[in-house]
Amino acid sequence: MNQLYHWTGGRDREAEMNWVKLFLVLVVLLIGYADLLTTNRILELGFGEANPFMHLAQTWFGVWWLIPKLGFTFVVMALLWRSKNVYNIALVVAFCSTPVINNLLLIAGAS
Numbered sequence: 001m002n003q004l005y006h007w008t009g010g011r012d013r014e015a016e017m018n019w020v021k022l023f024l025v026l027v028v029l030l031i032g033y034a035d036l037l038t039t040n041r042i043l044e045l046g047f048g049e050a051n052p053f054m055h056l057a058q059t060w061f062g063v064w065w066l067i068p069k070l071g072f073t074f075v076v077m078a079l080l081w082r083s084k085n086v087y088n089i090a091l092v093v094a095f096c097s098t099p100v101i102n103n104l105l106l107i108a109g110a111s
Contacts, residue, residue, distance in 0.1 A: 017086050024089045025077050031096050032073030036066055038103030045110045051099070 039049065049055040058065040076096065080089050 020086050021081065021083075021089060024086070024093050025080050027093050028077050028080060028096055029073065031093070031100055032070065032076075034100045035103065036069060038100055038107065041107055042103055045107070047106060047110070050102075 039054070043049070049058055054065065054069060057068045061067065076092070080092060083089050
């Protein structure tokens, strides 16, 4: 296997890492969608938006506040795709999941 890796110049590992990177970037999209759903549920329960930037977007855009939210999600996805370090991408994905976890805890506590 080491000889194959040597002969291909490491391309097999690069291709494998590209699949991992694609998976992680798509997970960011799913997390962004989950954040939209859970935030809408929290707003229905009468809570407010904790993120000051999204609160401002909700104030300015009303029901269309999801446009800047999705725009930010796509910017994060593009920046992550440019990264060469899969471990850093995984760290950012974990960080992006924290608002969704917090929203789920708030929803569970309100039920």
